[in-house]
Amino acid sequence: MKIRRMSPSDLPEVSRIQRECYSESLLETVDSFSAKLSVAPDFCFMAVQGELVVGYVVSLPWVFGEVPDLNGAAYLVPPNADSVCIHDMAVTPTARKAGAAEHMLDAVLDVARHRGYQRISLVAIQGASSYWMRHGFKIVNVGEPLKTDLSAYGQEAVYMAKTED
Template sequence: MLMIRQMQAFDLPAVVKLQDRCYSAELFEPAELLKRRFSAFPQSCWVACYQDKLWGYLFSYPGQLGKINALAADFIQVTTPDCLYLHDMAVSLDARGQGVAQHLLTAAEQYAAAQGLNTLALVAVQNSASYWQQRGFEILSSLTATQQQNLASYSGQQALYLTKTL
């Protein structure tokens, strides 16, 4: 049975391995950075496990709508968050088509609602925008020059910033 739970420090080596298998080299983020991100916001990071195997993960954090986290940068801590920013979700190739991503997304939606955050935001990479649009996300193209630069840090990805109102 698939289990969604909060990420724990002992999950990080498996998370790094899964990241390596799921993302192109341009999107690789070092293990030390993932550890810092998890340490900063452990309550909004989840893993999907099946029979003691990591099938997927999701890093997120409370953020501000329209403020994009640059690739390979520490998460931005804000005093008055108004959205939950979904920074990184990956699902094992072996688990695709099993609903893993939807279960992780549901965990994030429930967490956001419990925190009083009624919007989710993310950067879609690797041609995933249509996947997110099918789940109610919409492209937000009116970004400041600084945020456009942050979006451009996802080089070669045709990255798009999307939001979803809960």
Template sequence: MRRPTDRAGKFALSTALPESLEVSSLAIATTGLSIATGRRGETAANARSDAAHRSDSGIRMMSTGKKVDPKDPIWRAASVNDIDAVTRLAEIIHPTLPERPDVFAEKLALFASGCYVLVRHEEVIGYGLSHPWNLNSIPPLDSFLKGIPGDADCLYVHDVAVLPEVRGYGSAERYVDLMVECACKIDVDFLGLVSVYSTQRLWARYGFEVANGSELDMKLRSYGPTAKYMIRNLKSP
């Protein structure tokens, strides 16, 4: 892994919240997975502009090179207009892990290139949220980030959620491919996430391994009894 000093300041321009976003508490949440397309040295403003441009047409391939059936759901860049839909989906899919709309909105404001929604027939049926973070650090559930660390060494997958009735189209696999691509573009060697609802076998299929430790166990309590912190080392064969 590279020294933190190699990355110092890389995310400095995206660590402060825009003045237009008002938040009422401190911290963030974590439950799954996401992607980003920020390039090294890219500012938050550039990332938001890039995400907005890509959201116009939807993302079927995202440059992963894999063909997707036109009838399959597609990932597209999220916008502020999707926050209500994301909140409704979260209430359905994660009823025991509630999060406020402002928590989702803050992630979009801080790292728009990591926020996507899954769409079929123009209906939002899933979402994915992620952002750069520090390895082995788990943000508290339903709390605000307040910024992105300047020495981030991990792409942290906050959540990936898809309605049960539209699963089975390979959306998770495409999402993982996108996360790997994203991590390479922002120059980090690890992906991290919190597996909930006993889904660690699913994430293990995509190269994630459970990380253990008493401090991690304490931070996982708010995520439920089956929650596991998992890491994927992108340098591993």
């Protein structure tokens, strides 16, 4: 399994993988992924198995307790960013046992650590909170404003975080 930085030429593969992994209501456009990639290219990675792209992760510096808009058209890294938000990580069903997710998570944690971010947050969807708990993430109790933002991510969406030492 090879992990490499994402480039704009990878966005069609990102679209392919998300269609394999998510329901229609959660799909984001290539333009939205491009906007996130353009503001935080060092935090976005691809997993390649042989010659086949089997996964991606899009993350960006963000403010803890807030989430990036789902399928937004423009993003800016907040000047007061105090954490890294894993906005989306997906692995094709055929490659889920190959360790792609763990390797991509390690890549995000490494760059976050290198940049001085100790807290990582994410929105677990489609019942994935148990996966993230196995990697040290905990469910964070959220107030009404964040609950409203989470509703765009589906009924099962859960805000989670972990702190790196």
